[in-house]
Amino acid sequence: MKKQRIVHKVTLIPGNGIGPEVIAAAHSCIDATGVAIKWDVQRTGVGPSTDNNIPALSAALLDSIQKNKVALKGPITTPVGIGMRSVNVALRQTLDLYACVRPCRLYPGIISRFDNVDLVLIRENTEDLYAGIEYDCGTSETTELIEWVKKHGGKTLQNDAAISLKPISARASERIIRFAFEYALKNGRKMVTAVHKANIMKYSDGLFLKIFRQVAAEYDGKIDHRDQLVDSLCMQLVRTPECYDVLVLPNLYGDIISDLCAGLIGGLGVAPGINLGSDLAVFEPVHGSAPDLAGKNIANPTASILSGVLMLRHLRELEAADRLEAALKVVLKAGDHVTADLKGSDSRQHPVVGTQQMAEAIISNLTGNEGEIAQTGANHA
Ligand code: ATP
Numbered sequence: 001m002k003k004q005r006i007v008h009k010v011t012l013i014p015g016n017g018i019g020p021e022v023i024a025a026a027h028s029c030i031d032a033t034g035v036a037i038k039w040d041v042q043r044t045g046v047g048p049s050t051d052n053n054i055p056a057l058s059a060a061l062l063d064s065i066q067k068n069k070v071a072l073k074g075p076i077t078t079p080v081g082i083g084m085r086s087v088n089v090a091l092r093q094t095l096d097l098y099a100c101v102r103p104c105r106l107y108p109g110i111i112s113r114f115d116n117v118d119l120v121l122i123r124e125n126t127e128d129l130y131a132g133i134e135y136d137c138g139t140s141e142t143t144e145l146i147e148w149v150k151k152h153g154g155k156t157l158q159n160d161a162a163i164s165l166k167p168i169s170a171r172a173s174e175r176i177i178r179f180a181f182e183y184a185l186k187n188g189r190k191m192v193t194a195v196h197k198a199n200i201m202k203y204s205d206g207l208f209l210k211i212f213r214q215v216a217a218e219y220d221g222k223i224d225h226r227d228q229l230v231d232s233l234c235m236q237l238v239r240t241p242e243c244y245d246v247l248v249l250p251n252l253y254g255d256i257i258s259d260l261c262a263g264l265i266g267g268l269g270v271a272p273g274i275n276l277g278s279d280l281a282v283f284e285p286v287h288g289s290a291p292d293l294a295g296k297n298i299a300n301p302t303a304s305i306l307s308g309v310l311m312l313r314h315l316r317e318l319e320a321a322d323r324l325e326a327a328l329k330v331v332l333k334a335g336d337h338v339t340a341d342l343k344g345s346d347s348r349q350h351p352v353v354g355t356q357q358m359a360e361a362i363i364s365n366l367t368g369n370e371g372e373i374a375q376t377g378a379n380h381a
Pocket residue numbers: 018022075268269270286287288289290291292293298299300301303341
């Protein structure tokens with residue numbers, strides 16, 4: 001008897017800037033695997049004067065993710081000077097997507113200073129300096145806060161200071177640290193490193209470190225663990241990245257070290273990510289909307305395609321995920337159908353191709369789905 005095909009429902013958010021181009025590339029690669037997906041496309045605006053007044057984060061978009069439980073998302077531009085601090089951060093906070101998982105793996109063919117990078121960065125997504133609790137210079141609230149700090153903390157702040165708060169809670173720390181150890185166990189990883197600056201921020205980072213040590217003790221004998229100051233980590237990562245396995249970090253360090261790690265494996269164009277809540281998963285590239293590249297068919301689609309590979313694994317479409325990753329590897333290794341950012345100084349030896357052409361090259365290297373591509377096209381929303 002023929003096996004019944006599961007039709008997955010997935011929210012597709014093209015986003016803005018280079019988002020629509022890289023997500024279109026990932027969308028076509030995923031469809032070409034033959035996996036049946038009913039896509040629910042949700043568009044996002046960038047401000048009140050453009051995009052026919054589509055809000056940056058609509059109720060329909062949030063509903064769609066909550067209903068489908070899985071989304072593939074491009075970067076959403078945050079309008080300058082109006083609205084939320086970051087639409088991407090607001091989405092993670094609204095849906096309580098507390099864990100950001102960013103695998104950083106160097107693929108053969110990609111130009112890097114290193115031979116072997118295979119680490120996973122796990123970033124807390126909901127608090128820290130990203131909580132958005134800020135007081136502007138010269139306001140009555142800031143003056144009040146400065147007086148409060150003087151009275152209760154014995155510290156005199158400058159009257160013209162702006163202040164941002166850094167909340168780190170026991171609950172959020174335990175949740176992300178436990179997540180990191182469970183991730184390590186499930187994925188055959190050996191070592192979890194907690195990243196902090198607890199020698200200076202004794203209470204906020206100190207709490208993160210204390211909870212790490214408590215949780216880590218439960219995994220003694222199963223997963224190795226250590227902690228490291230964030231400044232020391234930066235130095236060691238650019239010298240010996242092969243010594244790291246799973247990193248778990250509070251939000252801000254996670255953001256900064258993500259870009260550093262992307263630099264180890266070929267740049268932002270190749271770094272995928274997942275934002276996970278208790279039952280929701282949003283797959284998205286690490287990079288932002290890169291307005292300088294938008295609309296030119298030159299952005300690298302690899303980060304979005306790898307996010308798609310991670311999504312297929314999450315949907316338990318393991319064989320399709322492996323095939324798509326293998327096809328991407330062939331194209332990266334050959335190096336003649338890749339975007340300009342992957343060329344380095346080699347660009348005269350090989351021609352550069354556009355975003356869509358790179359996706360087509362990957363699709364032409366996909367094996368095992370002959371005859372199925374046309375069928376999946378019918379499932380598009
Ligand atoms: P955000 O504030 O959202 O992080 P940003 O503009 O600071 O956005 P990105 O949009 O992530 O940062 O990109 C920074 C630079 O990296 C871009 O200007 C671009 O040159 C490069 N870049 C980012 N994504 C890609 C990509 N997919 N392909 C090629 N280059 C990229």
